[in-house]
Amino acid sequence: MTFVARMESRIEGFSVIGDLKWHVWDGVVADLWDVSCGDKAEGYYVSPDPRLFVALDVDGDGAFFVEGAKGELRRHDQAFSMAYIPAGVPIRGRVEGLRRIRHLDLHFDAAALTRRFGRSLDHEALRMSRFQFRDDRIAMLAGMIAAECGNDRPLHDLYGEGLLNALFASLFQIDQPDTARRRSPLSRRKLRLVTDYIDAHCLDRIRLADLAALTGLSETAMSHA
Structure with a gap:
């Protein structure tokens, strides 16, 4: 069964540059966005599925700010700054001083993740918000996934699924079974x-x-x- 990403969003001041690039793997939808930002660009987002946001390129002297429902405010002003948003957690995003931002969004099905990793997956980690963090290994994998989304001749799906397995194992610190x-x-x-x-x-x-x-x-x- 194909997984379809579902997200409620209200945005203002963002304009997509070119065509949206995307790819669907087993239980994962990857969206590659390239957007120009108006002076007061902002948005509200909530999804029934967990999501990983990875800033790939940030153009300008400002930042993209992510704010959680409890007022937590985190700044994204460099490439490969990331945010993990659990299912059902609303966030607001706003731009100050940026002209353009290119980013990768990974929407994934928690049930499919459980299918992949079984008892090795800590479900508590799926419920923990991380509105700003950096990780060199995840950054490298996210960059390769983004490149595959933009590939006019995509490789076999096993390539992308392998990258995603490695990314999720790093993101949720999934250990080898005993x-x-x-x-x-x-x-x-x-x-x-x-x-x-x-x-x-x-x-x-x-x-x-x-x-x-x-x-x-x-x-x-x-x-x-």
Whole structure:
């Protein structure tokens, strides 16, 4: 099933430059925005899905300010300044002294993230707002994801999904499962389900998510098994 990003927004003073670039991967919608900013550009945003904002390029002597519902105010005035906004958390954004901002928005389905990482994912981390932070590793991955959104000849989806897995593992500090869990084998019945499916679809694209769904495991647990 294709994940569709849903967000309520009211904006004023922003104008999109060129065409919006975007890409959909399993459980993730990536939007690559390039916008010019008016003198008093501002917006209100709330989404039912978690979202990562990454400033890629900031043109001007001012900043883009993000304000939370409790009055928390954070300044974004450099490339690769980031904000993580949990599901349902409203924010206001306003511009002071910027002419242009290019940024990446990643909207993702929390259920799909759980499917990928299983018990290794700390759901409390999904609920924690981070209105301004920097991380060199996430910055590198976000830059590569943005480049793929703008690629006229995009690579295989497994490339983008691999970048996203690495980004989410860094963003939420998802550790490797313990050794005992990693070495748990499949039961004979589940192993037969998997091998029969592979035999029947050997000429098609076989996704880890499909195999995990057959066995009732998370993608991480299926991979280790």
